[in-house]
Amino acid sequence: MIEVNNLTKFYGDHKAVDNISFSVKDGTVCGFCGPNGAGKSTTMxxxxxxxxxxxxxxxxxxYDIFEHPMEAKKLIGYLPEQPPLYLEETPREYLRFIAEAKKVPRERLADEVERVMKETQISDVADRLIKNLSKGYKQRVGIAQTLLGSPKVIILDEPTVGLDPIQVVEIRDLIKNLGKRHTVILSSHILSEVQQMCDEIIIIAKGRLIAYDTTDNLEKQLQPKVMLEIQTDATKEESEGVLGQIEGIENAEYSEEDGLLKVLITTVPDRELEIRKLLSRKFAAIDRAVLKNDKVKANLEEIFIELTHAEPETHEEKREGDEP
Amino acid sequence: MTAVFRHELRMMFSSLTAYVYGMFSLLAVAIYMMYYNLSVGYANFEYALAGASFALLIMIPIITMRIIAEEKKQKTDQLLYSLPISTTQVVVGKFLAVFMTSVIPLVIVSVYPIILKNYGNLYLPTAFGAMFGYIMLTAALLSIGIFISSITESQPMAAGICFAAMVLNYYMVTLAEYALSSAYGSFVALLVIEVLLALLVRHMTGNDLLAEGLGGVAMVATVAAYIYNSDWFEGLFPAILEKLSVYERFYEFVDGVFDYTHVVYFISVIVFFLFLTVQSLEKRRYN
Known part of the structure; x- marks a missing residue:
């Protein structure tokens, strides 16, 4: 559905986007992730x-966006970072204007506006001025605008930024629903958010594409080793004895927590389940209780920070102001 | 285009802009009609329009300052770029909307000569000829105002620059005749204008080489012409301004001349400034 090939953008001498290529298939929710100033908004x-x-x-x-802009733009609904709202209008008037501009047939205009307002749950504020709406509602009006004319692709730039936690959850649910009928691309600087909502993740930093894969693959790729956490009332020496009997344990870290021993174990991925079972049995065999025996969720956030900072430093300063 | 037109018109009429403009417009014509036609007793409605054209200096900035500057400030221009409508359609739609807003009060004004006709010997064709000229003048000034609104993000700034441009437009011929009619005066004035144009080119294209090249060639040509024969420059600057001034063309209509070249001139001014506006908006995509 979307093909991006060797995209490069200079602002003067500053390279904001550096040779990015990717393609997004029909019906996927794709997340664009990177620190502020990475080139997400520019790419979008x-x-x-x-x-x-x-x-x-x-x-x-x-359709090539530069060669056939009109045809290509008809397939896109776009919500920029700052929702482009006319504050002196009501959501109904505003959506009507955009539906007209998107060439929704006149007889379907009112129905189409009603439909997107229902979908984004803004029907009850439809006749209030946009400037009097809360940030969450403004964001919804912005999203409603992208849905007019049912475009195949919906592009959302930082849709949850600046919202309170409840609004964030609501907007996330809304976006997940959109993913059922549209190809959605959204950007965020919070990886865990992208991880929750998206099938595919693109990580960029300093204008370069660092990683691009499905969310599951990326988690595996980025975390080749599995971490296990156990809590036991055994002593450190007893635990060392137990762990010594199990094959496939590469490393163990011990610490004290609430009067119990906490052990963080690094293992090879394919034997993770077997090792967890063995741990339970072996500790039971020496009459010690295991109070926790869990796989630790891969912490993408840390890896993300590592990845985006591991990039060789360029001499150029990040220039936030350049992003339009 | 119709979407932008309707939207713009609705915004104009849901805020005070259209009403304030209409009030000024009617008030200006009314005051001058009171003076020339009712008080002094001239049988020429044209004079009232000529007088009222002075009020456009304030009215044009009022109606055009918001038109594009505000879009940039509120970042709604990004929306317009991403919609399946071309920049030309956006600009023409906006122009037609402000034009419509400015013509509506004139519909009322167009009844005045008919009323006056009942009480005196008014010649209607020249009155309506001047009316037509007044509408063309308004349209030309509006296109200049829209262009000025497109080069800045701030409404007050747009209004300020627009007001300065309008005043300059209104007085430039008179001023130039006083100060710059000598050969040397014209020569210096031309050089200054060339520098200003080069700066404008640089602002719009962001290309130093192009601006310096164009400005340089023009200035060298001017200096060469001046050295070759300075007589050419006698009264040149006021003459050029007279040809360029939109007000001078309008006064021809007031004098009862209906010349198609003037109509063509007004349309050229409108097309030229709307073209510049489109370029100014397109430039933001190529920064």
């Missing part, structure tokens, strides 16, 4: 035709 602006590229191509549903 180029993909939606708001900004020109220095080189490279973007194809949406077979």
């Amino acid at each position: 602006n180029i993909m939606t035709g708001c900004l020109s590229a220095t080189s490279g191509t973007v194809t949406i549903g077979g």
Whole structure:
């Protein structure tokens, strides 16, 4: 559905996007992740035709965004980082204007506006001025705008930024629902958020693509070793004895927690389940209780920080202000 | 285009802009009509329009300052870029909306000469000829105002620059005749204008080489022409301004001349400034 090839963008001498290529299949929810100033917004602006590229191509549903902008733009609904709202209008008026601009047939106009308002749950504020709405509602109006005309692709730039935790959950649910009928691309600087919502993740930093894979694969790839955490009332010496009998344990770290011994074990991935069973039995055999025996969830956040900072430092400073 | 037009018109009428503009417009014509036609007793409605055209200096900035500057400030321009409508359609739609807003009060004004006709010997064709000229003048000034609104993000800034441009437009011929009609005066004025144009080119294209090249060639040509024969420059600058001034063309209509070249001129001014506006918006995508 979306093909991005060797995309590069310079702002003057500053390279904001550096030779990025990826393709997103129909019906996927794809997350764009990277620290602030990584080039997420720039890439999205180029993909939606708001900004020109220095080189490279973007194809949406077979149409090149630079060669056939009108056809390509008809397939896209775009929510920029700051929702583009006319504050002096009501959501109904605003959505009507955009539906007209998207060439929704006149007789279906009112129904289409009703439909997206229902979907984004803004029907009850439909006739209040947008400037009087809360940030969460403004964001919903922004998302409603992208849904008009049922475009195949929906691109959302930092849709949950600046919302309170309850609103964040609501917007996330909304986006997950959208993923059932549209191809969705969203950006965020919080990896765990992208991890929750997306099938595929693209990580970029300093304008370069660092990782691009399905969420599951990425978790495996980034975390080749499995970590186990156990809690036991055995002493450190007893535990060392037990662990020594089990094959496949590569490392163990001991610490004290609530009067119990906490052991963090690194193992090879394919034997993880077997090792967990063995641990239970062996400790039971020496009459010691195991109070916790769990796989530790891969901490993508740490790896993300590692990845995005491991990139060789360039001499250029990050220039936030350059992002339009 | 119709979507942008309707949207813009609705915004104009849901805020105070359209009403304030209409009030100023009607008030200006009314005051001058009171003076020229009712008080002094001239049988020429044209004079009232000529007088009222002065009020456009304030009215044009009021109506055009918001039109594009606000889009940039609220970042709604990103929305317009991402919608399946071209920049030209956006600009033309906006222009038609402000034009419509400015023409509506004139519909009321167009009844005045008919009323006056009942009480005196008014010649209607020249009155309506001047009315047509007044509408063309308004449209030309609006396109300049829209362009100025597109080069800044701040409404007050747009209004300020626009007001300065309008005043300059209004007085430039008179001023130039006083100060710059000598050959040397014209020469210096031309050089200054060339520098300003080069700066504008640089601001719009961001290309130093192009701006310096164009400005340089123009200035060298001017200096060469001045050295070769300075007589050419006698009264040149006021003459050029007279040809360029939109107000001078309008006064021709007031004098009862209906010349198609003037109509073509007004349309050229409108197309030129709308073209510049489109370029100014497109430039943001290629920064």
